[in-house]
Amino acid sequence: MKLEEARVLDHREIGGGYRLLKLAAPAISPAVQPGQFVHVRVPHYETALLRRPFSVYKTEGSSLSILYKNVGRGTATLTHLQPGDSISLLGPLGHGFPEPAAEHVPVLVAGGYGMAALYLLARNATQKGVAFFGGRSAQDILCADEFTGLGWDLHTATEDGTSGYKGLVTEPLDAWLSAEGKDRTPEFFACGPNGMLQAVGERAIRGGWKAWLSMDRNMGCGVGACLTCVQKIRQEEGSWQWKRCCKEGPVFEAREIVWDEDVEAGNSKPASTPNAPVKM
Amino acid sequence: MSVDLGGIRMKNPVMTASGTFGYGPEYADLIDLNALGAIVVKGISLHPVKGNPPPRTVETASGLINAIGLQNPGVDGFIREYVPFLRRFDTPVIVNIWGRTIEEYEQVAERFDATDGIAGLEINVSCPNIKEGSCMFSSNIEMFRRVVAAVRRKTKRPMIPKLAPDHAHIADFAKAAEACGADAISLINTLPAMAIDAETRRPILGNKTGGLSGPAIKPVAVKQVWDAARAVRIPVVGIGGIYSATDALEFIIAGATAVAVGTANFTQPSTALEVVEGLRSYLARHNLASVRDLVGSLQT
Numbered sequence: 001m002k003l004e005e006a007r008v009l010d011h012r013e014i015g016g017g018y019r020l021l022k023l024a025a026p027a028i029s030p031a032v033q034p035g036q037f038v039h040v041r042v043p044h045y046e047t048a049l050l051r052r053p054f055s056v057y058k059t060e061g062s063s064l065s066i067l068y069k070n071v072g073r074g075t076a077t078l079t080h081l082q083p084g085d086s087i088s089l090l091g092p093l094g095h096g097f098p099e100p101a102a103e104h105v106p107v108l109v110a111g112g113y114g115m116a117a118l119y120l121l122a123r124n125a126t127q128k129g130v131a132f133f134g135g136r137s138a139q140d141i142l143c144a145d146e147f148t149g150l151g152w153d154l155h156t157a158t159e160d161g162t163s164g165y166k167g168l169v170t171e172p173l174d175a176w177l178s179a180e181g182k183d184r185t186p187e188f189f190a191c192g193p194n195g196m197l198q199a200v201g202e203r204a205i206r207g208g209w210k211a212w213l214s215m216d217r218n219m220g221c222g223v224g225a226c227l228t229c230v231q232k233i234r235q236e237e238g239s240w241q242w243k244r245c246c247k248e249g250p251v252f253e254a255r256e257i258v259w260d261e262d263v264e265a266g267n268s269k270p271a272s273t274p275n276a277p278v279k280m
Numbered sequence: 281m282s283v284d285l286g287g288i289r290m291k292n293p294v295m296t297a298s299g300t301f302g303y304g305p306e307y308a309d310l311i312d313l314n315a316l317g318a319i320v321v322k323g324i325s326l327h328p329v330k331g332n333p334p335p336r337t338v339e340t341a342s343g344l345i346n347a348i349g350l351q352n353p354g355v356d357g358f359i360r361e362y363v364p365f366l367r368r369f370d371t372p373v374i375v376n377i378w379g380r381t382i383e384e385y386e387q388v389a390e391r392f393d394a395t396d397g398i399a400g401l402e403i404n405v406s407c408p409n410i411k412e413g414s415c416m417f418s419s420n421i422e423m424f425r426r427v428v429a430a431v432r433r434k435t436k437r438p439m440i441p442k443l444a445p446d447h448a449h450i451a452d453f454a455k456a457a458e459a460c461g462a463d464a465i466s467l468i469n470t471l472p473a474m475a476i477d478a479e480t481r482r483p484i485l486g487n488k489t490g491g492l493s494g495p496a497i498k499p500v501a502v503k504q505v506w507d508a509a510r511a512v513r514i515p516v517v518g519i520g521g522i523y524s525a526t527d528a529l530e531f532i533i534a535g536a537t538a539v540a541v542g543t544a545n546f547t548q549p550s551t552a553l554e555v556v557e558g559l560r561s562y563l564a565r566h567n568l569a570s571v572r573d574l575v576g577s578l579q580t
């Protein structure tokens with residue numbers, strides 16, 4: 001984990017409202033493992049005290065890229081970055097994806113920036129498998145060529161039918177599972193909206209397979225100190241414990257995750273669980 | 281740069297604020313813990329505590345509202361998991377303690393009195409995130425006296441009650457702490473606060489309300505430190521929105537012997553060390569031999 005002043009090398013729009021930000025970060029880039037993230041201090045936004053977490057999309061030697069979407073004030077401010085500007089990064093952070101098990105077929109499932117979060121895993125995997133990407137329309141399917149170029153079998157699903165299957169990504173996934181899942185054991189790697197993660201997790205648990213899910217939780221420090229980013233993780237005998245998404249996560253195995261109503265509703269929305277402090 | 285904080289010898293006046301620096305290891309890769317004046321760890325209670333449901337923090341303009349709910353591994357968990365690590369550094373470790381009852385405060389204090397490697401205890405009587413217990417200790421001066429006096433009987437270590445921001449009575453609380461045997465006081469803790477999502481008309485935090493920290497509270501904190509420091513002879517630790525040496529100097533000039541960096545650790549983990557460097561160059565620039573010459577040097 002390093003604190004580094006990175007320099008902007010390139011910054012461009014890639015469609016779907018996403019931007020690709022390429023940074024020279026020689027201290028951080030070589031250490032990044034698939035599924036890890038960097039915590040970014042948004043320049044020229046001094047009234048914002050918290051950094052913003054972004055998955056590392058690509059690393060190339062001393063540079064790294066992130067793919068981000070303008071969804072609020074911090075990301076809106078990032079859009080003004082120009083090549084040559086400097087930006088403070090903290091990273092690499094978190095416990096990412098494990099290496100895919102050689103005896104299984106790796107199955108990637110992603111929505112939104114989840115596609116970026118899975119790229120390094122796809123690139124490093126010795127065995128290429130199947131990828132299922134979902135979005136609202138064709139422009140929400142990011143970096144598809146990158147995955148097919150690596151030799152992955154890509155299936156897409158869009159709500160408006162402009163790319164691949166018209167509907168949810170779980171439908172082509174289910175079709176694939178019933179056709180192929182009998183003879184081959186899938187191992188899932190997923191990043192995207194909570195509903196999608198939960199759906200993938202349920203299928204894995206039902207089939208007796210593993211699913212590695214990357215959780216998106218609001219973050220404070222990013223290093224394990226503030227206890228903002230906690231996720232309920234199952235312990236033995238029906239009990240649970242908080243684990244930190246920035247430290248023990250963001251990737252957890254589906255069986256570990258205790259899905260709460262507030263998680264299902266999306267963590268940037270207020271908790272819909274009763275607001276009483278948790279009993280010990 | 282060295283200061284004596286009620287018996288705790290610090291190589292410089294800059295410490296970390298409780299709850300913003302974990303238990304030490306979290307930031308050890310990023311900054312040299314030996315370069316800090318002291319490390320104040322997150323609040324410890326007798327038993328492990330799970331804390332509040334998420335969302336636990338929300339950013340506001342120049343501020344951060346938190347309702348972590350004092351999640352911690354309990355005294356035994358802390359001693360087992362973190363004290364051996366902390367002992368490796370040449371930096372005093374101050375443990376922030378809290379309880380739901382006076383007996384719990386006493387028991388935690390007693391456990392730490394018997395533990396090597398603990399330089400002092402900061403008594404959190406002022407966290408807005410728990411409903412019973414500590415809250416009444418901070419708003420009721422009689423209860424506050426009882427807690428401080430009870431802990432005093434159980435520990436020989438330097439004891440630092442941490443005061444809640446209280447406009448009307450801060451000097452009274454400071455005097456009460458001194459009278460009950462405190463070696464120093466620290467202030468301020470977070471200010472009670474709330475943020476609402478207008479679209480859903482719900483509170484943003486899982487706990488509905490929380491405590492505000494960051495630059496937004498600094499002017500309030502400076503005033504409270506100024507009022508408290510004039511009321512007592514024991515040293516004062518100034519806390520609240522410190523992001524730079526200039527911020528720290530405001531507190532020191534207002535009467536603080538030491539300062540603690542809190543929320544800034546999240547924004548820029550190097551802040552505490554930058555404050556140390558900035559203080560050093562200020563002293564050089566003003567031809568001062570020691571930070572002690574600045575404490576309470578406000579010109580009015």
Ligand SMILES: Cc1cc2nc3c(=O)[nH]c(=O)nc-3n(C[C@H](O)[C@H](O)[C@H](O)COP(=O)(O)OP(=O)(O)OC[C@H]3O[C@@H](n4cnc5c(N)ncnc54)[C@H](O)[C@@H]3O)c2cc1C
Nearest residue numbers: 052053054055067068069071072073074075113216217218
């Ligand atoms: C591990 C991880 C990896 C991520 N990777 C990417 C990525 O590769 N690309 C990408 O576009 N986005 C990613 N996100 C989401 C990204 O962090 C948010 O979109 C961003 O923080 C929004 O900031 P803002 O100031 O624009 O939004 P605002 O809504 O103004 O932010 C207010 C606060 O809420 C937090 N917040 C808002 N939305 C999210 C969110 N979805 N997740 C976490 N915190 C949020 C912000 O960090 C900030 O503290 C990731 C999140 C996590 C936790």
Ligand SMILES: Cc1cc2nc3c(=O)[nH]c(=O)nc-3n(C[C@H](O)[C@H](O)[C@H](O)COP(=O)(O)O)c2cc1C
Nearest residue numbers: 297298299323346404468469493494520521542543
């Ligand atoms: C996330 C978070 C957790 C905190 N936890 C504690 C705690 O456990 N005990 C305590 O006495 N103060 C706690 N505090 C209060 C800080 O120690 C400090 O008094 C306050 O944040 C004001 O300083 P700042 O503006 O520099 O952050 C916490 C603050 C934050 C932001």
Ligand code: FES
Nearest residue numbers: 220221222227246
């Ligand atoms: S973000 Fe602070 S503990 Fe994870």
